[in-house]
Amino acid sequence: MNAYRLLPFLFLWCFAKTNAQSWYHPELKALGAPELAPFEFGVASGDPLPDAVVIWTKLFLDTDKPQSVTWEMATDSLLHQVVQSGEQATYRNSAFTVKVDVRGLTPGTTYYYRFGHGGKYSPVGRTRTASQNAELLRLAVVSCADYQNGYFNAFGHIAKRNDLDAVLHLGDYIYEGGVWRGGPRKMMRNRVREHVPDKTCTELVDYRTRYGQYRLDPQLREAHRMHPFIVIWDDHEIANNATVDGPERATADWETRKATAKQAYFEWMPIRENPERSIVRSFSFGNLAELWMLDGRLEGRSKQAVGFDDPSLNSPDRHMLGTQQTDWLLNGMAASKAKWQIIGNQVIFSQLNDSKVFDRRPSVRLDRWDGYPAERQSIFDFIYKNNLKNIVVVTGDVHTSWAFELTGNPDDPNVYDPKTGKGVVGAEFVTPSVTSFNFDDVVPRFITVEAKRRFKKRKNNPHLRYLDLNHHGYLTVTLTQEQAQADWFFVKRKDQVDDRVKNRASRRILADGKQVEKAKRGVR
Template identity: 45%
Template sequence: MNYSKLLFGLAVALTVACQAPQQEQASAAEQNFFQHGVASGDPLADRVIIWTRVSDTQADEVPVSYEVSTSEDFSTSVKKGTTQTHAGRDYTVKVDVDGLEAGQTYFYRFQVGQTFSPTGRTKTLSQQADSLQFAVVSCSNYEWGYFTAYGKIAERPVLDAVIHLGDYIYEYGPGAYGDTTIGRKHEPAHEILTLEDYRTRYAQYRTDKDLQAMHGAHPFIAIWDDHEIANNTYQTGAQNHQEDEGDFEARKQAAVQTYYEWLPIREGAHYRSFQYGDLASLIMLDERLAGRTEPAKGKDDPKIDDQNQSMLGAEQLEWFKSELNSSASWKVIGNQVMYSDLYQEPVWPNFPINTDSWSGYRVEKNAIAQYILDQEVENVVFLTGDTHASWAFEVLVSDVSDEAVATEFGTTSVSSANHDERKPLDTVRATEQRFYPHNEHLKYVNLADHGYLMLTVAAEEARAEFYYVNDLRNPGGDEYRAKTFRVKAGTSTISE
């Protein structure tokens, strides 16, 4: 007899609203019901999404209750309710809890029968804060190493949000883009293509204890990049999708459905914004599926300067321009791929331009820079993932202006392969230095270390701090702060 299934059947037969025993009294078998932890995300001033998944069940539908409190022991209850989950959504649970207070820390938990989930902590969007603090992350490949950076973020006091800029998962099969010698092999054991495949991969990632801890400690604001679908995705295809892998549209829809099932975000238009009173507007862009056309093949491909070449699409571009006119002091852009010019041909002659970045979509890139100049939009900060490297730019778009129009901070990878995974470290450090003479607007580059970026926004300045972990191949490493940069309000100048 499957003992955990029997327990589950007895549990769901109980009235969910009844008073349950404390979480620590639940059996080990019952605890398997919440083996993927809890999460929260997309905070607004009066609401936040809370998430969990009911595991180890084959029931058609499962009633799940939830509770939100201002106290960690739930001695005071702010909101309670019951919802249902089922196989059609992979037994994931998302509740948009409303009626909350702005800028308030809350605790939440779920319950199935007599079994409680772990307790999560979250925070609603602040409207009158003197400062905001965000952790910025990108590119977490399960096979390349441990998610130590996530664990270190989890240890911090509650943040306004963790901003995830994409590549939350990777689509490759075991060993195709990873170091399986550390024992972290992708499941399923092939490149993911179907709904079942994507669900299995997300379920694997969400068993990671550091990822669970980060989700349980802070609200999440996420955007997808390409590996949530396939490498170098655009609207109608991807570099890593071949004809013998089936219909791309079906694969894309499976990937999108799974993303919305497993991430604590609202469903609908993926690009969206979050208004933190008069202090900051956080603008999250969709640079993959909303309007991106197929990238150019290289620097000499005339497609780069084609008027129809688009990263955002016409609708999102107009929306973005309107968001840049926000009355908030700071405009923080959740941006997947590098925006600033980067002259890399003298450094990487075989890779003179990254056409998957904004440099491959020059018409639209130039239009945004021109709009910022024409409208005199101040305090624009691009946050960028994708490159598996750290960057600090005074944003130069040379086709438009010789002066910086914004600043840009690129966060390194959490665990995906950086340049030192391919070449000796001394070679990588020498490569970093070769960038500076050709890019005076570049203030910092680190091509080797893994970690995350902390961004603190206050009325007078924005501060970016680069944190790195000292061990990717073993769990439980330490972190250190390597660099701090500041941008004074009213300027696009970076100082240490």
């Protein structure tokens, strides 16, 4: 055969080779555990309904050809009592991720599942459908896991628990930046490992590699294997301080970047597929609780105000959720027959007066609901008008631990009385970061002590009922017909793999109650 005739084949071969390796950066391969191949990223499950749950895995293969994966789901961990099974194709265009929405299951039931490919099997995962008549519901709440800033000991502890119905992840599942270089010395000392790729994620291959790196962390992988996750993104899954119209720093072609980040998120998370790739959805736990997961970033959020003197700050045209999402939430809560309305939300919902703490950092405050006061007020107006109560907002984003009494205006005695609890419609509980920097990672101890004192001053924040600025870990929220209790679990350290935690604080609000109060510590 003439050598020139070989050229097209040579070209195709080279093209296929390049393509085959182009859905992740090659340095990811070195981080994988070969004994799990091709299931190095483990298994995951999520979005539990009474009769359905999503199960997930990914093949780590260098190929362009479609692959077939088998799956089975059973009521026992040895997979003797298989109740559902099937086979699913997976393709290069989804980076060989596999997601199955397993239907026809029984409410409030623990299931075990695994995947198979080419004679090899994944680890066996455990999951649970949403209970409809349970006396107790317990959710772990996490956010802000920066891979570079410590080991995922909070996930390690969560993985070992057998008393959780699900894990709520409120965002910053990944951080999109490259390897930290420079920055305060105290911060640099916290860097225990480095991001791949060593660049800010902008392309699909970058985001896929970053999710891959996080999912190769053994503690995060194990938490996914042992519990269903219900996830929402915050900003770092896309870009810092993302909004509908753009992030904090201008980026070329924002629409493309947003779509790319969303694609990677939906590939990697055990979230139920939908054509819009929306994360706004609700979950029913019978007459005990309704869970509302919100998108305060990409669905309807207007750009952050420039400062507190920005004339547009109080405009009703500025939105955190947008009209459609707000209506869906409020009408849904008003129609719900469940005792508790749990709202999974990215940023602090309560009014937080930090003007006496951070005199020169308004941007921190304007990213929260404090930067979108008109929409928040419209939500409180609806809540009061319709006499809604027993609302529990759970929040991430700030890397620190807080409890608030939920009220329309903490500074107006006509609306709220901290002594009697007049005007209280529920509680907000804020989870600390898994690892992302908080006060003691960045500033000397005396500054933290002073900041805490100022935050807690009654005249600054009369509705604040708990605050910790230093620890990392997670939160559990335990619901019964009688009360909603928050337990904060703090890790001992994050510079080494060590999943010991301590239940350092607990707060509760009674059903139809008016005050957030100290509670007996929960389970350890």
